[in-house]
Amino acid sequence: MEQKLQKQPKIFSKVPPEEYFVSGHRGCVGCGEALAVRLVCKALGPNVIIANATGCMEVVSSQLPNTAWGVPWIHTLFENTAAVASGIECGLKVLRKKGRYSNENTIVAAMAGDGGTADIGMQALSGALERGHRFVYICFDNEAYMNTGIQRSSTTPFGASTTTSPAGKKSIGQLTWKKDLPSIAIAHNIPYVATASPSYPFDLINKVKKATTMKGPSYLHVFSVCPTGWRSAPELAIELGRLAVKTGIFPLYEVENGVYKINHEPSKLDPVKDYLKLQGRFRHLSDDTIKEIEKRVNSNFIELKRKMMCDDMRVV
Amino acid sequence: MAKSEDSLTLKDLNLGCVVTEPGNARQYKTGSWKSKRPVTDREKCNKCGLCYIYCPEGCIRVNNKGYFLSNYEYCKGCGICAHECPQEAITMIEEEEE
Numbered sequence: 218m219e220q221k222l223q224k225q226p227k228i229f230s231k232v233p234p235e236e237y238f239v240s241g242h243r244g245c246v247g248c249g250e251a252l253a254v255r256l257v258c259k260a261l262g263p264n265v266i267i268a269n270a271t272g273c274m275e276v277v278s279s280q281l282p283n284t285a286w287g288v289p290w291i292h293t294l295f296e297n298t299a300a301v302a303s304g305i306e307c308g309l310k311v312l313r314k315k316g317r318y319s320n321e322n323t324i325v326a327a328m329a330g331d332g333g334t335a336d337i338g339m340q341a342l343s344g345a346l347e348r349g350h351r352f353v354y355i356c357f358d359n360e361a362y363m364n365t366g367i368q369r370s371s372t373t374p375f376g377a378s379t380t381t382s383p384a385g386k387k388s389i390g391q392l393t394w395k396k397d398l399p400s401i402a403i404a405h406n407i408p409y410v411a412t413a414s415p416s417y418p419f420d421l422i423n424k425v426k427k428a429t430t431m432k433g434p435s436y437l438h439v440f441s442v443c444p445t446g447w448r449s450a451p452e453l454a455i456e457l458g459r460l461a462v463k464t465g466i467f468p469l470y471e472v473e474n475g476v477y478k479i480n481h482e483p484s485k486l487d488p489v490k491d492y493l494k495l496q497g498r499f500r501h502l503s504d505d506t507i508k509e510i511e512k513r514v515n516s517n518f519i520e521l522k523r524k525m526m527c528d529d530m531r532v533v
Numbered sequence: 534m535a536k537s538e539d540s541l542t543l544k545d546l547n548l549g550c551v552v553t554e555p556g557n558a559r560q561y562k563t564g565s566w567k568s569k570r571p572v573t574d575r576e577k578c579n580k581c582g583l584c585y586i587y588c589p590e591g592c593i594r595v596n597n598k599g600y601f602l603s604n605y606e607y608c609k610g611c612g613i614c615a616h617e618c619p620q621e622a623i624t625m626i627e628e629e630e631e
Contacts, residue, residue: 229582229595240592240607241558246566247611252589278558281550282541285558418586444611452612455587 231419233259235287242285243277247451249442249458250274250357253415254328257355257439260425263288264322266305270298270329270338273364273443274357295329295337299345299354302327306350324429325352331372332362335396346405346434353428354436356398359443367446371396374466375513376506377498379446384501394513402436403472409435411471416440416458420469420480427471440467448497460492465518470525477525489514559607563590567610569625571603577622584614584623 237258244251254274261267267290269275275292278285293301306325312318327345329338334356342354361379362368369382373391378384382391402410408431413421421439428435440461442454449457461467465486470479489511493499502510536545537560547553571584578600585593585601592607593614603614615623 227580227582229585229601232582232586236556236591238591239556239559240590240604241561241563242590243561243563244589246609247613248589252587255589255591256586279552280558280561282536282538282545282552283558283561284552284554285556287556415587452616454589454611455613455617 237287239285245445247444247454249454253439253441256418256421257425260422265324268293268298268301268327270333271295272330272333295333297341298327298329298338299342302352303345303350306352327354331358332370335371335398346407349433356438357441359441361446363443363446376502399438408433412438414440414458416455449495463487464489464492465514476528479525562606563609564606569610571614571623574622577620587613587617
């Protein structure tokens with residue numbers, strides 16, 4: 218890694234230099250979601266309208282009279298982010314028809330947390346994906362309702378301790394498995410679905426840029442480490458995102474027109490314990506439970522590989 | 534520039550509380566949050582810019598000699614840059630009263 222960097226030191230030039238999510242936002246120290254939003258905004262560019270659901274990113278970025286956004290941005294409720302984004306897209310279409318808006322390339326983006334996507338905003342998202350509006354939906358998944366004080370959501374992983382699924386003598390924390398949101402989006406037969414992580418910034422930026430070129434709806438699921446809610450050290454935010462990919466807990470893949478592609482495929486998955494032991498929310502887990510999690514993660518990864526191999530055979 | 538929170542009154546707000554000045558959160562200096570600050574060793578630094586890419590605050594800027602330096606007015610002292618630096622050129626030192 219070091220030698221590679223010395224040969225090619227100017228990797229920063231691959232990242233657009235403009236900032237559209239500026240310094241001075243009130244995100245927690247070491248917030249992985251703020252980093253994800255910053256990189257996504259860089260990739261989206263200046264010609265964008267963002268509809269942002271209630272959640273961490275809305276609260277930290279828009280404290281009156283300040284805004285951390287350098288692009289047009291509208292705050293929506295939890296449940297109607299996708300509906301507002303589809304309204305913006307339709308509104309722009311009508312204005313263009315009437316000749317009152319000439320810019321053809323304005324991107325419409327919707328941003329929401331995992332609660333606003335998986336639980337509360339699910340039906341609006343499903344409707345918008347089904348209607349085929351041309352917009353990019355980005356879910357920032359920090360695996361609980363962090364904004365209101367770490368309550369469980371349906372994307373909270375098995376065994377995690379949160380304030381509404383506390384670990385103790387009679388419970389090991391969250392008892393259900395993480396809802397597979399990308400698969401739900403894939404089931405709508407939309408042109409582009411991808412998972413990304415700010416720990417792999419170039420992959421994230423490429424995926425956002427690709428999503429904006431699609432002729433229909435596209436869905437991105439972005440893994441956002443939350444040091445506050447996960448009870449981890451703030452400097453480990455990038456490391457944890459990387460470990461989640463290496464252990465197979467959050468595989469990076471994209472589905473373009475129904476064809477699967479795994480973007481980062483480790484030859485052998487790391488033990489999930491490497492990832493779990495760095496976080497306070499998993500501290501109480503016994504070795505047996507960790508084995509159970511590992512088994513499930515491995516079988517999910519094999520299932521994903523099987524889907525990719527099926528697609529490879531279809532192409533041949 | 535929008536008024537600070539102390540001097541703001543109801544009459545200063547736009548209809549619907551719309552904020553019309555992009556990116557004016559810059560006037561809120563988050564640098565006072567930090568307990569440690571990153572210091573770059575310029576002999577070890579190879580100017581790769583990974584710290585700039587990974588900074589959640591977006592407060593690291595390149596100077597005219599090509600070094601990436603943190604703006605202490607906004608840096609919250611998370612230590613991601615020090616942890617991710619492949620050359621180990623950044624160290625976190627304690628903030629002390631001056």
